[in-house]
Amino acid sequence: MTAQTPLGVAVVGAGYWGPNLIRNFRNAPDWRLVAVVDLDLVRAQEVIGGSAEVLATSDLDEVLAREDVDAVAIATPAGTHRALVERALRAGKHVLVEKPLADDVGSGRSMVESARANDLVLMADHTYCYTPVVQKIRELVEDGSLGDILFIDSVRINLGLVQPDVDVFWDLAPHDLSILDFILPGGLRPTGVAAHGADPLRAGKACVGYLTLPLEGGAMAHVHVNWLSPTKIRQMVIGGSRRTLVWDDLNPQQRLSVFDRGVDLVQQSVDQIERADRAAATISYRLGDTWAPALPEYEALSRMVGEFAGAIREGRTPRTDGASGLRVLSVLEAAQASLRARGALVEVAAETPTLELIR
Numbered sequence: 001m002t003a004q005t006p007l008g009v010a011v012v013g014a015g016y017w018g019p020n021l022i023r024n025f026r027n028a029p030d031w032r033l034v035a036v037v038d039l040d041l042v043r044a045q046e047v048i049g050g051s052a053e054v055l056a057t058s059d060l061d062e063v064l065a066r067e068d069v070d071a072v073a074i075a076t077p078a079g080t081h082r083a084l085v086e087r088a089l090r091a092g093k094h095v096l097v098e099k100p101l102a103d104d105v106g107s108g109r110s111m112v113e114s115a116r117a118n119d120l121v122l123m124a125d126h127t128y129c130y131t132p133v134v135q136k137i138r139e140l141v142e143d144g145s146l147g148d149i150l151f152i153d154s155v156r157i158n159l160g161l162v163q164p165d166v167d168v169f170w171d172l173a174p175h176d177l178s179i180l181d182f183i184l185p186g187g188l189r190p191t192g193v194a195a196h197g198a199d200p201l202r203a204g205k206a207c208v209g210y211l212t213l214p215l216e217g218g219a220m221a222h223v224h225v226n227w228l229s230p231t232k233i234r235q236m237v238i239g240g241s242r243r244t245l246v247w248d249d250l251n252p253q254q255r256l257s258v259f260d261r262g263v264d265l266v267q268q269s270v271d272q273i274e275r276a277d278r279a280a281a282t283i284s285y286r287l288g289d290t291w292a293p294a295l296p297e298y299e300a301l302s303r304m305v306g307e308f309a310g311a312i313r314e315g316r317t318p319r320t321d322g323a324s325g326l327r328v329l330s331v332l333e334a335a336q337a338s339l340r341a342r343g344a345l346v347e348v349a350a351e352t353p354t355l356e357l358i359r
């Protein structure tokens with residue numbers, strides 16, 4: 001396998017999301033789409049559009065036995081991820097798995113450990129992390145442009161389909177949480193999670209949800225997800241000690257704004273000689289420019305499949321690895337526990353020392 005030889009990939013799951021992966025693998029010079037697998041064979045055949053070069057099948061074992069398949073991308077419902085991922089890993093294939101990594105932390109942990117034991121890449125498709133805007137936000141956080149992060153406020157609301165199997169947290173919050181994991185230095189490691197949900201339509205699950213995530217150092221992140229809002233809002237505000245970012249995903253003219261404004265808390269000693277221990281805090285407001293960084297144009301999924309190939313070829317951890325999927329999963333599971341405890345602050349399951357090594 002040289003750097004020039006495309007890697008062979010099979011996509012499992014050709015429902016709503018699978019075709020997006022298929023299109024991007026087909027267009028990527030790093031990849032050759034070898035097979036599409038779906039329990040619904042007709043669906044798999046439809047999606048490949050009669051191509052003689054791509055196998056459409058409902059038999060995963062047949063595909064896993066092929067030597068020209070280096071990797072498998074899994075786009076089936078979350079409850080099926082663990083079994084499919086572990087089958088592919090046992091067959092020696094690298095795996096890309098759709099968000100959420102699994103439907104419980106125990107499964108996610110087992111998947112991450114299997115990948116590690118087999119020395120194979122396990123990557124989570126946290127698609128938003130590969131958008132130009134999130135890449136830029138990460139860059140601005142990393143290079144210190146924002147200073148220390150003080151607060152993050154994320155809103156993802158619209159009239160959404162009430163999902164049959166999951167509540168609004170599991171449906172929408174993986175996006176916000178994976179973005180937080182990607183941009184926060186050291187990943188998403190809240191000191192706890194408090195979740196409040198409402199089901200005003202009596203749908204049997206939360207349709208409106210609020211997550212509060214205290215972060216180390218005193219900062220706080222807040223996520224609002226909602227299927228019942230007639231207005232669509234996709235906005236994230238990231239407040240820093242030096243600058244603040246506002247990302248409005250529905251405003252293509254100015255998706256990202258940087259506010260060079262902020263609040264400084266200055267500790268001033270009052271009468272240092274006579275009362276050395278007394279200090280007064282004064283607040284000063286900085287008023288500066290607002291500007292919009294230029295963002296390149298490309299499809300996030302094309303970057304994502306490129307990152308998957310890069311990680312395999314270079315034998316390195318991908319940017320959104322299994323461990324990042326597991327951190328997102330741990331927060332979702334803690335949120336469920338908090339909902340059951342009527343919004344109490346719940347601890348997030350710690351990663352095991354083995355997982356620390358993977359990151």
Ligand SMILES: NC(=O)c1ccc[n+]([C@@H]2O[C@H](COP(=O)([O-])OP(=O)(O)OC[C@H]3O[C@@H](n4cnc5c(N)ncnc54)[C@H](O)[C@@H]3O)[C@@H](O)[C@H]2O)c1
Nearest residue numbers: 013014015016017038039040075076077078098099100127
């Ligand atoms: N990254 C994103 O932004 C994004 C967006 C939407 C969905 N997703 C994720 O993609 C995954 C799939 O979601 P979807 O909306 O496409 O679901 P879907 O129900 O539309 O499609 C799932 C497909 O998988 C097939 N399938 C189910 N079990 C299978 C198995 N064991 N073997 C082979 N095929 C099997 C089904 O026949 C179906 O065609 C989910 O994890 C979802 O969260 C990600």
